[in-house]
Amino acid sequence: MAPSSNSRSAGAVLTVEQMAAAEHAAMVSGVSEWELMQRAGEGAARWVARMSGGRTVSVLCGPGNNGGDGYVIADFLYRSGIPVSVVAPKPPATDTAKKARETCVAPISSDGFPAAEVYVDCLFGYGLSRQVEGAFATLLEHLRDTTGYKIAIDVPSSIASDTGENLGPSLYYDLTIALGAWKRAHFIMPAMAGMGVKRLVDIGLDIAEDAPVLSAAPQIEPPAPDSHKYRRGLLAVVAGEMPGAPLLAAEAAMRSGAGYVKLLSEHSHPDAPAELVVEGGDLAATLSDERIAAVLVGPGLGRDAKARGKLSAALDAGKPILFDADALHLLDPALIEGGDTSQLAVTPHEGELAQLCAAFSIEGESKIERARALHEKTGITVLAKGPDSILVGSKGVRFFNRGPSWLSAAGTGDVLAGIAASRIAVHGDPQRALEEAVWLHSEAAHIAGPAFTAGELARTVNQALECFL
Ligand SMILES: NC(=O)C1=CN([C@@H]2O[C@H](COP(=O)(O)OP(=O)(O)OC[C@H]3O[C@@H](n4cnc5c(N)ncnc54)[C@H](OP(=O)(O)O)[C@@H]3O)[C@@H](O)[C@H]2O)[C@@H](O)CC1
Numbered sequence: 001m002a003p004s005s006n007s008r009s010a011g012a013v014l015t016v017e018q019m020a021a022a023e024h025a026a027m028v029s030g031v032s033e034w035e036l037m038q039r040a041g042e043g044a045a046r047w048v049a050r051m052s053g054g055r056t057v058s059v060l061c062g063p064g065n066n067g068g069d070g071y072v073i074a075d076f077l078y079r080s081g082i083p084v085s086v087v088a089p090k091p092p093a094t095d096t097a098k099k100a101r102e103t104c105v106a107p108i109s110s111d112g113f114p115a116a117e118v119y120v121d122c123l124f125g126y127g128l129s130r131q132v133e134g135a136f137a138t139l140l141e142h143l144r145d146t147t148g149y150k151i152a153i154d155v156p157s158s159i160a161s162d163t164g165e166n167l168g169p170s171l172y173y174d175l176t177i178a179l180g181a182w183k184r185a186h187f188i189m190p191a192m193a194g195m196g197v198k199r200l201v202d203i204g205l206d207i208a209e210d211a212p213v214l215s216a217a218p219q220i221e222p223p224a225p226d227s228h229k230y231r232r233g234l235l236a237v238v239a240g241e242m243p244g245a246p247l248l249a250a251e252a253a254m255r256s257g258a259g260y261v262k263l264l265s266e267h268s269h270p271d272a273p274a275e276l277v278v279e280g281g282d283l284a285a286t287l288s289d290e291r292i293a294a295v296l297v298g299p300g301l302g303r304d305a306k307a308r309g310k311l312s313a314a315l316d317a318g319k320p321i322l323f324d325a326d327a328l329h330l331l332d333p334a335l336i337e338g339g340d341t342s343q344l345a346v347t348p349h350e351g352e353l354a355q356l357c358a359a360f361s362i363e364g365e366s367k368i369e370r371a372r373a374l375h376e377k378t379g380i381t382v383l384a385k386g387p388d389s390i391l392v393g394s395k396g397v398r399f400f401n402r403g404p405s406w407l408s409a410a411g412t413g414d415v416l417a418g419i420a421a422s423r424i425a426v427h428g429d430p431q432r433a434l435e436e437a438v439w440l441h442s443e444a445a446h447i448a449g450p451a452f453t454a455g456e457l458a459r460t461v462n463q464a465l466e467c468f469l
């Protein structure tokens with residue numbers, strides 16, 4: 001009954017097609033669909049039993065294998081002495097779900113909405129293919145309106161697994177239990193915001209190692225015992241017309257691991273902190289300093305010809321560069337032609353990603369397809385940032401759990417860019433740096449508490465670092 005120990009499903013984030021292929025591969029290797037459903041249903045039932053704590057449970061079952069999981073869950077709970085009943089508006093349509101229903105000893109009704117304290121939604125899983133209507137929609141509306149504890153099995157029943165699209169009554173769950181592997185909808189907004197706490201049940205699927213994965217917390221190395229400021233990484237932040245944004249980025253960068261941060265600016269910055277070296281002079285000449293390990297360009301840069309000239313100078317220096325903000329409106333194929341794009345990274349939000357896709361003639365239906373196409377076409381590492389950030393680089397695709405919603409404040413993007421550029425200066429790996437930056441940014445927001453300013457967030461990043469040492 002237990003999944004095999006060589007399962008590689010932990011962390012994979014799959015499409016419906018990939019999920020079906022993994023399940024098919026398991027069946028070809030001799031594991032029956034019934035066995036997979038037993039693993040999925042029992043694994044989920046253990047969570048439900050733990051969360052129910054003796055309260056009454058009602059399981060809503062649909063016609064497919066998600067409903068089949070529901071019968072397995074109800075059966076397990078009933079045999080465990082937990083008061084449970086099933087509502088199934090339609091009989092099972094698959095052989096495996098039929099078998100699950102025949103085996104289920106819990107009481108089953110075809111209509112009504114029993115009063116219970118815990119509800120388990122098994123109407124539809126990744127097989128949801130159209131708008132939810134009729135008796136199924138009515139059940140979901142009742143579920144929405146109850147005060148009971150709500151658990152979604154695999155995915156909430158009105159959510160399309162690949163796109164996160166809402167195909168029925170919209171409701172909030174307390175817990176979502178993914179089966180076998182994560183689905184994209186678990187990490188796509190707004191669907192992910194309605195899923196409550198998310199847990200994964202391993203059913204022993206063997207999944208390709210290059211599949212997209214949920215990012216795992218990074219392990220950040222402290223400086224080596226013999227380090228000095230240059231060896232720890234010198235980051236050059238290229239300033240432009242607006243002084244605030246690069247200063248914010250530099251404040252965050254100084255607290256993210258780089259040993260030395262310089263602001264390259266032709267202006268004076270009386271508000272700059274004493275630790276930040278402000279350097280004027282010819283940008284190309286300054287950037288030729290071989291001790292500079294990475295460059296950040298974009299925050300407060302401006303979008304005029306002078307700004308484009310700075311971008312060009314940064315690229316000519318041939319160093320790892322993080323482009324953010326205004327730089328994302330200036331980048332185009334001509335600027336990067338012939339250069340080593342493996343050391344370039346971008347951190348666009350939704351609008352900036354659209355701008356980049358237009359500049360590089362890229363089309364894609366979803367954020368992940370657009371980010372992936374941009375990376376594949378240019379070789380640049382892409383962090384499509386937002387509440388549902390997606391990272392695409394040479395090591396594949398990474399999804400993330402949502403950070404605190406207080407991050408939706410002006411200047412937090414500059415802070416993220418500063419952290420990421422600092423991490424690039426430390427070790428030179430853009431994908432690793434961007435992944436670390438998302439975690440540090442999110443953790444800093446937790447530490448900063450509610451309604452922080454971007455400056456306060458920037459000054460909290462070194463405390464966040466401690467969580468990953
Ligand atoms: N395969 C495996 O090995 C394992 C799978 N597992 C579980 O199976 C789940 C996937 O199962 P699934 O593919 O049977 O799809 P599921 O989500 O139950 O729904 C499909 C059914 O609903 C119907 N239907 C769809 N939309 C509808 C609508 N709007 N309104 C009304 N009807 C609608 C559709 O009917 P049709 O479109 O054919 O008319 C079909 O009958 C997965 O999420 C996981 O929980 C685990 O047990 C592990 C092992």
Ligand SMILES: [K+]
Pocket residue numbers: 066121122123124125152153154155156157
């Ligand atoms: K479900």
